Amino acid sequence: MATGQLAMSSMVYVDFLPNCNYGDFIQAREATQQLRTLLRDFRSMLSSETWSGFGVYRSKMEMIVHLVVNDALGGRVPGFKAVYGYLDDLSRELRNSNDEAGKTFLRSVRWGIDGFQMFKNMDTHAQTGPSLANHVALVECVKRHWNTVAYVQMETIVCCLEWLHGSLSRLQPSDGRGASPQRQPAFTPQVQSSLPTSPHPSATMTRTPGASPWSPPPAGGSSQASWRVPTSPPMLSDQAKTGSPTKTPAPVATTTSSVNPSPVIKAAELKKLTTAVLKELRRRKELNLRPRHYAKCRNETWCRSETCNYAHGNENMKIVGVARAIAKGGIWKSSPCDKLPNCPYGAWCDFVHEDDNKEAILWIKTAARDIVDHTYVAENGLSVEFTSGDTVTILQ
Structure with a gap:
C-alpha cells in the first residue's frame, strides 16, 4: 500500500520528554537538544495521519538510542550497530551482579528496539517465498494500529533512557567494544529491590544512633542494622546469598562529616522545612x-517551568537538596565520585566532589534525617513518612 494512503488507528498525542527528564542527563548540551528534537519529531509522526513506513520509524528510534549510548560512553560508539555490543556487555554485568531491576529495564529497552526492527523485516519479507511464513495479515493489522503500537514500543525505550545512560557511563571499555565494571554500581536502586513492596510493619526500621532514619534494613539481617548502599561493584554479598546477617561496613564518609559535628536545627525551622519539602515532593509526584x-x-533568572529539574535560588536549593537526600537515602553525597575529574553529571552528581559545599550538604543531610521518620519501598515508588505524620510517595 502506498505511503500516506493507509487507514490508521486514531492519532496518539503524547510527550515523551517528561518520561526521560527532558534529556537533562545527557552530558553534551548539543546532544541534549538533539535528543529533544528527535523525540518531538517522533511525537509528530505519531500524531499524523500519514503512514511514513516502518523504516522511517525504525531509523528515528535508532538515532535516539545511539545518541544516548554514544554520550554515555564518551562518543566512542561509531553507529547504531555498535550499540548491541555494549548492551550485551551491560547485560552480562547485570547478570553477574544479580540486578533483577536492571535486567528488567534492559529487557524493556531491547524489546522496544526489536519491535521496530521486527515489523520492518516482516514487511520486507512478508511474501518472499512459499517456504516462509505468511506475515501479510499481521503486518496489515499492525499498520492499522501502528500509532498505538509504535507509541508503546517507543515508550518502553524512553522511560529507561536515563537509567541506560547512567548504567553505561559507569562501565569502562574492555576490548574497544565491551565493558568492564567500575567501582560504582550500574544501577544503585537494586539494593531496595529486595525489600517489601507493601507498607507492612516489617518494612519500617528501628531508628538507631547514627543511622539514617529513611534507610531500610538489609534483607535477611537484623532490623537494628542500618542499610548501606555499596560503593563497590554491585555484587551479591554473603548475606544476600545465604540470608544470614553479616556485619555491614560503614560507608566512605565525606570530609565534612568526619570533621564537623552535625548542625543543630531549630524545631521551628524543621517544621517550616517539612512543609516546603512535602509540597515539593508532592508536586513532582503530580507531574510524574x-x-x-x-x-x-x-x-x-527567567525560568518559570514547572517541570524544570533544577533549583531556583538559594532557599529553593535547600528544599531541593533535602528532597534529593530523602529520595536517595544513604547513597546521596556519602562516597567520593569515581568519575572525577571528568564526571558527566557535574554539579548535580549524587556523589561527593571536591568542590562541593560540604557545610551545606551536611546541613541538608541532617535536616533530611530529622524530618523523616522512616521509608519503605512500595509498588509505585519510595513511600516516605515524615515525623509530622505526613506521607508522600517518590518516583524512583
Whole structure:
C-alpha cells in the first residue's frame, strides 16, 4: 500500500520528554537538544495521519538510542550497530551482579528496539517465498494500529533512557567494544529491590544512633542494622546469598562529616522545612517526575517551568537538596565520585566532589534525617513518612 494512503488507528498525542527528564542527563548540551528534537519529531509522526513506513520509524528510534549510548560512553560508539555490543556487555554485568531491576529495564529497552526492527523485516519479507511464513495479515493489522503500537514500543525505550545512560557511563571499555565494571554500581536502586513492596510493619526500621532514619534494613539481617548502599561493584554479598546477617561496613564518609559535628536545627525551622519539602515532593509526584537535582538552573533568572529539574535560588536549593537526600537515602553525597575529574553529571552528581559545599550538604543531610521518620519501598515508588505524620510517595 502506498505511503500516506493507509487507514490508521486514531492519532496518539503524547510527550515523551517528561518520561526521560527532558534529556537533562545527557552530558553534551548539543546532544541534549538533539535528543529533544528527535523525540518531538517522533511525537509528530505519531500524531499524523500519514503512514511514513516502518523504516522511517525504525531509523528515528535508532538515532535516539545511539545518541544516548554514544554520550554515555564518551562518543566512542561509531553507529547504531555498535550499540548491541555494549548492551550485551551491560547485560552480562547485570547478570553477574544479580540486578533483577536492571535486567528488567534492559529487557524493556531491547524489546522496544526489536519491535521496530521486527515489523520492518516482516514487511520486507512478508511474501518472499512459499517456504516462509505468511506475515501479510499481521503486518496489515499492525499498520492499522501502528500509532498505538509504535507509541508503546517507543515508550518502553524512553522511560529507561536515563537509567541506560547512567548504567553505561559507569562501565569502562574492555576490548574497544565491551565493558568492564567500575567501582560504582550500574544501577544503585537494586539494593531496595529486595525489600517489601507493601507498607507492612516489617518494612519500617528501628531508628538507631547514627543511622539514617529513611534507610531500610538489609534483607535477611537484623532490623537494628542500618542499610548501606555499596560503593563497590554491585555484587551479591554473603548475606544476600545465604540470608544470614553479616556485619555491614560503614560507608566512605565525606570530609565534612568526619570533621564537623552535625548542625543543630531549630524545631521551628524543621517544621517550616517539612512543609516546603512535602509540597515539593508532592508536586513532582503530580507531574510524574522524580525529585529535582541538587544544582541551580542555568536560566534561574527567567525560568518559570514547572517541570524544570533544577533549583531556583538559594532557599529553593535547600528544599531541593533535602528532597534529593530523602529520595536517595544513604547513597546521596556519602562516597567520593569515581568519575572525577571528568564526571558527566557535574554539579548535580549524587556523589561527593571536591568542590562541593560540604557545610551545606551536611546541613541538608541532617535536616533530611530529622524530618523523616522512616521509608519503605512500595509498588509505585519510595513511600516516605515524615515525623509530622505526613506521607508522600517518590518516583524512583
